[in-house]
Structures are given as C-alpha cells and as structure tokens.
Amino acid sequence: MNYYISDLHLLHKNCIGFDERPFADLEEMHETILANWNRKVTNSDTVYILGDATLYGKKEDAIALVARMKGKKVLVRGNHDHIDDYRYQQLYEEICDYKEIQDGIDGKQYHLVLFHYPIFSWKNMGHGTxxxxxxxxxxxxDTYYQECLRKMAEEECSRHIYECRPQAYNVGCMKPWMNYEPRSLKEILSFREKDEAGK
Structure with a gap:
C-alpha cells in the first residue's frame, strides 16, 4: 500500500500556532502523529512524505522521531528539509525533489506527480495525471490556488487542459481529510468526491 502526507513539521513548535493544530505542545503532536502513523502503516508499505518532515537544526531529535515511523519512507524534499546528516538520509528509501509514480485503486491505475509545491502546470495534467x-x-x-485551477478549467485558459479538469490535492497533515495521518490515494480521492457532492 502507498500512503501520502506532507508538512509534518516535526520539532517545529511554531507550526502548532501557525496551523492552529489541536495540540498543547510538541510532545503531544509528535505522539499523536506517531500513533496515527504506526497504527496504519506496516513495514511493507511505502509512505511518500511530500516535504517538510522535520525542522532543521534538531538532527538527533529528528533522527529519533523518523526512526520510529514504520514503512518505507520516500522524502520529496520541501523548503525545511535539510539532509546533510548521513544517519538521517539512511532513514529514507529515497530522497528527491520531484517524483512521478503510478498508484492503483481497485484495479485502475492513476498517474501521479509528487512535489512539495503547488504548481499551475504539470505533466499530463489535462489527461488525468x-x-x-x-x-x-x-x-x-491554498484556497486561491485551488480556485485558480478551477477557473483555468472553466475558462479554458490553459492549453494543457484537454480531457478533464486539473486534479491537485493538498496532502498537508493539518488538512481535515488528512487529520495527521498518512492517507491512501483512495482516501484522498474519496474526500474530494464527498466535498464535491456537498457543494
């Protein structure tokens, strides 16, 4: 099983207030994220962390926390990810800046672009990627970004939109559909379907 998550910001005290995260302190945040993660992920699963796993400057603590997370971890680096410590690097199956993969739901294959940053054009965005x-x-x-993608499709202002509207999903751990745990592609798409049905 593949799972996805972003912006854990482990060891980043200011993110609690910035995101209005429902934690009293870093210890509570860390323990909640670790409990959610290890309850769901097995060591045969792959978790794609789309950036900002930990705060730079806390190497020993970062190594200790990430080492407790089950599964094969792939880090798609964000602006807070500094990986100069070899011990930290070894906790990941792969570290990259951008990745393209396929994932399946009930026998149907989906093409995915994984990147820390929201972008307005990506490979095959008009063909379902x-x-x-x-x-x-x-x-x-993020609200403006999603609104802009919607308008681009409605007004046909992009030459890259052909068969379907762009599909871009924020997998930041603080988003309501993520709720501080890694999510499968099926879970992520299911949330979008529910959200669209409620509009």
Whole structure:
C-alpha cells in the first residue's frame, strides 16, 4: 500500500500556532502523529512524505522521531528539509525533489506527480495525471490556488487542459481529510468526491 502526507513539521513548535493544530505542545503532536502513523502503516508499505518532515537544526531529535515511523519512507524534499546528516538520509528509501509514480485503486491505475509545491502546470495534467503537493498548509494561499485551477478549467485558459479538469490535492497533515495521518490515494480521492457532492 502507498500512503501520502506532507508538512509534518516535526520539532517545529511554531507550526502548532501557525496551523492552529489541536495540540498543547510538541510532545503531544509528535505522539499523536506517531500513533496515527504506526497504527496504519506496516513495514511493507511505502509512505511518500511530500516535504517538510522535520525542522532543521534538531538532527538527533529528528533522527529519533523518523526512526520510529514504520514503512518505507520516500522524502520529496520541501523548503525545511535539510539532509546533510548521513544517519538521517539512511532513514529514507529515497530522497528527491520531484517524483512521478503510478498508484492503483481497485484495479485502475492513476498517474501521479509528487512535489512539495503547488504548481499551475504539470505533466499530463489535462489527461488525468494527479498532482499531490503540500507547502501551503490550510491557508488562503491554498484556497486561491485551488480556485485558480478551477477557473483555468472553466475558462479554458490553459492549453494543457484537454480531457478533464486539473486534479491537485493538498496532502498537508493539518488538512481535515488528512487529520495527521498518512492517507491512501483512495482516501484522498474519496474526500474530494464527498466535498464535491456537498457543494
């Protein structure tokens, strides 16, 4: 099973207030994220972390926390990810800046672009390829981004939109559909379907 998540911001005290995360302190946040993670993920699963796993400057603590997370971890680096410590690097199956993969749901294959940052054009965006991203947290910036993608499709202002509207999903851990745990592609798409049905 593949899972996805972004912007854990482990060891980043300011993110609790910035995101209005429902934790009294870092210890509570860490223990909740670890409990959610290890309850769901097995060591045969792969978790794609789309950036900002930990705060730079806390190497020993970062190594200790990430080492407790089950599964094969792939880090798609964000702006807070500094990986100069070899011991930290060894906790990941792969570290990259951008990744393209396929994932399946009930026998149907989906093409995915994995990137920390939201972008307006990605490979085959008009043919169903899905962008999973983070970085913008639960913010007005993210709301504007999603609104812009919607308008691009409605007004046919992009030469890259052909068969379907762009699909880009924020997998930041603080988003309501993520709720501080890694999610499968099926779970992520299911949330979008429910959200669309409620409009």
């Amino acid at each position: 899905i962008l999973l991203y983070g970085h913008t947290h639960d913010s007005m910036e």
